[in-house]
Amino acid sequence: MATQHITVTVNGEAREADVEPRLLLVHLLRDTFGLTGTHVGCDTSNCGACTVHVNGDSAKSCTMLAVQADGATVRTIEGLADGSNLHPLQQAFWDQHGLQCGFCTPGMIMQAAWLLEQDPDPSEHEIREGISGNLCRCTGYVNIVKAIQQAAGELQAKAEAPTGTPAATAG
């Protein structure tokens, strides 16, 4: 079976690989590209630890072939932080103690990021529904929900803040 040449834009960088068609996207990310922040949890499409964004929509990367992502834009947990500044969701998981063992965290944060892109101000119920495809066996979800609520507030405040304020006031 022939390998296929694919190009995938991962966290803003175009990357190429020759892959077997049966290679799963999660293995492309982890083993070929070395982006081990995306975790393999259940490997059966249930737990969501492998959640990444493909063309802007959250996907379980254990349930997608690398060849399906040919030409696609992929965002992983490594693509969230701005340099050494944590993304508001990463900071919120830290602040709210939204993890214990941390294994589900990359997928949980990526799903939360997608959720907040769809709905910047979700209710607690909507948050719980929104992360229903992501399993956490440690926290009982309470602090995860709090973390997402904190991040939602911060992201909204950031979005509402007038851009270029310092320059404007300086003038």
Added chain:
Amino acid sequence: MIPGQFDYVRPGSLDDALRVLTEREGDAKLLSGGYSLIPLLKLRLAQPELLVDLHDVTGLDGIVETDDELRIGARATHRQIHERDTIARYPLLHDVAGGIGDPQVRNWGTIGGSVAHADPASDWPAALLAANASIVCRSQSGERIVAARDFFLDTFTTAIEPTEVLTEIRFVRRPRGQGGAYTKLERRAGDFATAGVAAIVRLGEGGTIGFAGIGVTGVSDSPYAATDGEAALVGQPPSESTFRAAGQAAAAMSRPVSDVRGPADYKRAMVAELTLRSLQRATERALAYA
């Protein structure tokens, strides 16, 4: 888990996809969203020689109403269906689309993929059976329309031929006085249905039930239309006792197996209860759309 080896092609048009299916008859499997097929590939329950990815085949994800039909393209995702304004007028379909799997599954999984896959516990088949939907299958020699009630033959087995692509699902446009609902029991969020019941109720003359459809999933080799339950409803007033009788009849047609989701008699009892609940909600919605 790693799938067995296969080749992969991404045809640019439906005609190209159909040609490949014909040339490689029996060797190829169609890939749509992948959320049904890829788990099977990983378990090596499916080991096709060739995957034909419909990713680049455009024009198969429309959701449109004609004068007499609602037509949903096979490549429409569960999420697209759930969020489309048109579907708000089809409460049964809205229930199903919003409750399948989890958000990631709904982002990628498609109605056509789910229907063609025909998992005995999947949600869409129950709705298609209850609504007497039609399924459009295209091959190189043309198009044929298969009634949902003739489509689901057995576990993972449908009336679709290896050289055909399922292109569209068609529903009768919702008439006034009709409502639908889907109720399922899950062990946990996102699990396959332990049992699920789709119901359509159309109120007729004098407020009695003029038409009823019941589709049941999770409790047989294949989802089924509970025709005995439907017969118990037509011509009757939409009362709880009528619904309970229909629920008993629908449950009597089930063939559940005892497994991790519960013993067979429990599942049978749940079919009766879920039928009652779906009929009640369908009737409320029918009355609200008089």
